[in-house]
Amino acid sequence: MPRVRLDRAALNRTIRGASRGELDSAARLTLNLAKLFAPVKTGRLRASGRIESRRTLGLRTIYTIGFDVHYAPFVNDGTKPHKIRPKRAKALKFNVGGRTVFATVVNHPGTKANPFLDRALQRVAANRGYQFKHD
Known part of the structure; x- marks a missing residue:
């Protein structure tokens, strides 16, 4: 599953005190944009998009946005x-x-990379003032 992460230190500085609703909203927007940017042949890639959230011991919520078809990394990364x-x-x-x-x-x-997930995250990060860092 292709994954993209935000720079944690910058994210913590930027959204310290941000509500869970703000983070949920940013995650949903990222997924929706990634689905729009994903290439469509059969629609399976677009339909497989998911958000997973889990809380850590520090009560922070970590969001993972990914696509559950085996070829998603090949499309995103080439x-x-x-x-x-x-x-x-x-x-x-x-x-x-x-x-x-x-x-x-x-x-x-x-195949040439089509970084649809990266583009979605970059757009959401820029619009919300987060700093983006690709792993």
């Missing part, structure tokens, strides 16, 4: 060039230009 090999069959089967092609290995060129 991929490097890699080889694709069949897992259950002897060959891969796909269509190219209307023809069926079989191959034992495919050299995938990688």
Whole structure:
């Protein structure tokens, strides 16, 4: 699950005394923007967005915003060039230009990152005066 975090020290200075409602609102807004920024092919990525909140011993609430489909990190962060090999069959089967092609290995060129979650968090952080730091 791709994750983005705010700079904790800056966040603590910025929102010390902020209500839980303010933090809930910021988390919901971040998730909603991330869903808007997410690419849509089938809608599964967008529909899988979730917010988890938990309290720590210091009674602070920690929010995690993520997407529960296995390919979400690949969309958000991109991929490097890699080889694709069949897992259950002897060959891969796909269509190219209307023809069926079989191959034992495919050299995938990688995919460009589409940091939809990062963009959402950056926008919410900037609008609310929080400092943003990518891990």
